[in-house]
Amino acid sequence: MFGYYLDLALRSLKRNKVLTTLMVLALALGIGATITTLAVLRLLSGDPIPQKSAQLFYPQLDPYPANQPFSRSGKRVPYLMSYIDAMNLIHARKAERQAAMAMSQVKLTPPSGVGKPFYAQGVLTTTDFFPMFDAPFQYGSGWTAADDEGRAQVAVIAGSLNDKLFGGANSVGRMIRIEDHDFRIIGVLRTWAPQPRFYAVHLGGHSYGEGDAVFVPLQGARADDLMPSTMMGYGKSIDVEHLETAPAIWLGLWVQLPNAADVAAYKMFLGNYAKEQVALGRYQRTDTALSGLMEWMRSEHVVPDDVRLQAGLAFGFLLICVVNTVGLLLAKCLRRSREIGVRRALGASRGAIFTQFMIEAAIVGVAGGVLGLVFAELGLWGIRHQPAQYASLAHLDLSMFLFTFVVELLASLVAGLLPAWRACVVAPAPQLKAV
C-alpha cells in the first residue's frame, strides 16, 4: 500500500511542478535559517567539559568597602578575588582540588632564528589547574605545589605553540623566553580549547576560539612582573608593583567538589571565612557566592544575547514557512477533490486518503530537508566569514545533520496535517455528480 501511495504522491507532485518547487523552497529556507542559528547556539552554549562540569565550582567573596560597593545595586558579588583571599582559600584545602588563575598577554620570543617575537595568550595559574580541568598532555606534565611555592620559572605550552616554535618535537627541557625571562618547558599540551573558555570569564581574552598558548606558575610569573589582563581596585590606590598585597581583585578561583555534601560544606566554609574577615576588619560585607560551572556561564551571559535572538527569529521564520506550506498543500489538495471523490467511491477509507496526503507532505519534507541542508551549510559559511570570536567554529556536526532531517520531516508532517484532514472529509457524492 505504501508503494502505491508513494507512486500517487510522486505523480501528483510532478504534475504541479511550480507548486511543489515553491513548497520545497519555502520549507528549505525556513529549515536552513533555523539549523544555522541552532548550530551556532548549540556550539556556543554547549558544556565545555561535560565529564567534569558538575564538579567544578566558582567561589566569590566581597572585599569591597561599604561606601564603595562593587555593584551599586548591591546585588552582585565581585567576580574576581584578591591574592590574599585566593591563597587563604587554597591553603585551607577545603576542596578536593583548587586553582587560582589570571590571564596575561605575554610577549614570546622564539629561539633564535625561528622568527620574530609575538604576543600570545598566557595563563598564570597554580598546580591543580591541569588535573582539575583534565588538560591532556602530549609530552611531560604540569608543575607541582613545590614549584608554586618556590616561584619556579617553568612553563607548559600548547601543542600549536610547540608546532610553531619546535616543529612539534618533544620540547620538554628546552627554554622559552616569556617577556624578559627564560622559562623551562616542562610539558606540552595536546590541542585543548574548551568552548567556551569557562576559566577565563572576566579575566580577559576571548571566550571562544583557539586555546591559550602558554601556562606558567602564578608566583613564578609574578616574580617576573607579568601583569594580569584584568584588575579592579577597591582602595585608594593600587600599587601594581605589589599586586599581591594591594586592595585589588584580579584572580579567578575554581574548586573541585565531587558531591553535594562537599558543596554544602564548602558553602558553609566560605560563609565562615567571610565572617572571620569581617571580624578581622579586612572585610565589611559577608556576601559570598558559589556557582556551578554551567550556572556561572549562564549568570555571566557568556553566550552573546544576539545568538539567542537570532535563533528565536529563525524559528519565527520557520513558522511562517510552515504556514505557507500548509496553504500551498491545501491548495493542491482541494484542486483534486474530484480524484478524491472517485477514490472514496471506489472504496478507499478516510484513513487511506489521509495517509496518501501525509505521504505527499513527507516527500516534500525529505526534498526540503536536502535543500535545507544546503542552505544551512551556506548560512554557516556566511557565519564563518563574520568578524566574531566563534566564527571559525561554525560547522555542522553529525548530530545537527541528522537533526535537520528530523526537524524538516516534523515540519512537513505538521504542515500536511490540515490539508490531509481537509481532503479526507471531502464528501464523494457531490464530486461524482460534477463529473
Place this chain on the structure above:
Amino acid sequence: MEIRPILASLRRHRIPAALIVLEIALACAVLCNAVFMIGQRMADIHWPNAIDEQGISVITVNGTDPALAASDIPRNLAALRGIAGVTAAAAATSMPLDQNPALTGFTTTPDGKTTVNTSVYFLGSGGEQALGLHLLQGRFSTPTNTRTAA
C-alpha cells in the same frame, strides 16, 4: 466599492483565509522584530563619543622594548606627521568606547562617595587636536603642565 461580496466569499473559505491572516501576522511580527533589532544596532554604532571618528586612524604598537620607548615614541610620531594628509598625530592610551577601558570612579572631594563611572585616557602633547576634541569649559593642559620622561 462593494465589500460585502468579498467578505462573504472569505467567510465561505474560512480555513485558507485564516491561514493567510496567520501568515501575514507572523511575517509582520518577525519583520518588526528584525527591523527593531537592526535599528538598535545602528543607534549603538552611531553613539557620539566626543572625537572626530571620521577623521581618525588608530595605530596600535605593541611589544617595544620599554627602555627604548622614550626615544621611539617621538620618532614614530614625527614620522607619522610627515605623511601627506596627516594634520595631527599624538600618543594615547586608548580610544573612547574601545574594548579595554581604564575605568575609575570620580568624586568632587577626596573622601566622597563615587556616583559616576568615568573612563580615563592619557594623551600625549597634541592629543586634543589629533582626537578632534571640543572644549566645553576650562582649558587643555599647556606644555608647562606636562612632564616628559627623563
